[in-house]
Amino acid sequence: MSAAPSPDDGARRRFHLEPFADHLAFERGLSARTLDAYRRDLGRFLVFLRDCGVSEPREVTAHHLRDFTYRLKDDGLAPTSIRRAQSALRTYFDFCLAEGLADDDPTEHLESPKMWRRLPDVLGRDEVVRLIESPDPEHRMYWRDRAILEVLYSSGLRVSELTGLALSAVDFDDEILLVRGKGSKERLVPLGGPARRAVERYLREVRPGLDRGRGEGRVFLTARGRPLSRQTVWNVVKAATEAAGIQRAVSPHTLRHTFATHLLEGGADLAAVQELLGHVDIATTQIYTHVDRGWLREVHRAHHPRGVRG
Known part of the structure; x- marks a missing residue:
């Protein structure tokens, strides 16, 4: 699989990725390997949000997260990799809520690959x-x-x-x-x-x-x-x-x-x-x-x- 595309510097600033990385490193004490994995997962997510026209954390909805999960599945990611990406998103939105960057948590009802039974909306x-x-x-x-x-x-x-x-x-x-x-x-x-x-x-x-x-x-x-x-x-x-x-x-x-x-x-x-x-x-x-x-x-x-x- 090809490397995931990276977000630009403006997106990194708008979504506060560097403060989030500092939070993970200095407050959560995550390893360098885990930090790199979170950065890759969130970078992929920001590129997806760019395609959706979303420019800040407050605009992210449960629909965006669901469709992002299905894109990961369509890209051929293993369920373990998708669960890791979802974990990164949950941690990120916990941070956003604590910092006042988001008003609610769109990951609250996010389904893991093990739970996939419900489909995205079907058109009439x-x-x-x-x-x-x-x-x-x-x-x-x-x-x-x-x-x-x-x-x-x-x-x-x-x-x-x-x-x-x-x-x-x-x-x-x-x-x-x-x-x-x-x-x-x-x-x-x-x-x-x-x-x-x-x-x-x-x-x-x-x-x-x-x-x-x-x-x-x-x-x-x-x-x-x-x-x-x-x-x-x-x-x-x-x-x-x-x-x-x-x-x-x-x-x-x-x-x-x-x-x-x-x-x-x-x-x-x-x-x-x-x-x-x-x-x-x-x-x-x-x-x-x-x-x-x-x-x-x-x-x-x-x-x-x-x-x-x-």
Whole structure:
């Protein structure tokens, strides 16, 4: 895994990282090794907050912490590393509360990897439509951003899978993507009609003007012709969320969860969803059985011999 990006000096000052490090060293007596680990974890967190437009401790919410945890999971961090990062965040916000830098503790209900059973918010079908249709058609990157949103929802890709998607992995005739997932394992994922059309328009009308020989054969490129970064994908989703008027946090992982949930609500088999998501263990996929209880009751009534109310 590549080294975590570092926050700039301004962010370090606004979030009081040096006083916090002094607190850990001189008041808590933590070892140099633990201090380095906390600095790395908090540095990664500040870069994430920059992408979210958060500029000081008081603006951090439980939603930010939850989505940050899912980003760590998507980046492939082990549960032990995620728990360590969460410990660093809890210690940091204890410090912020004591110093008057925050009004409440957003880590109060933060779930550890062992407790993951609840998912980030899932979008409703109307919200998905609003989100996908929110980019400005007059913007030069419209078809790229539209294609990104369509593929995230249509195929349920992780951010890393989207940014690593190769041109050779797209089969428009069969509407299939060859996705390289965790552990370099490959799987085939259907590409829905709207997503296929958006990707085709992007490849035909936008990407040729971006590619300056530095695109490394990837589907999605930046405005400068480089392979798309994860941060750029997050920014595209964030901008679309704001433009769509959705008043809650939405991340690329939210679209992945929405993809799985809508499949199950439509009657898809759990094992099929497992295959589409690239989960090795079906127990991981079973968290999607959180789907609306009212829908489950309706399925039971419609299909079970003794499901009729009365």
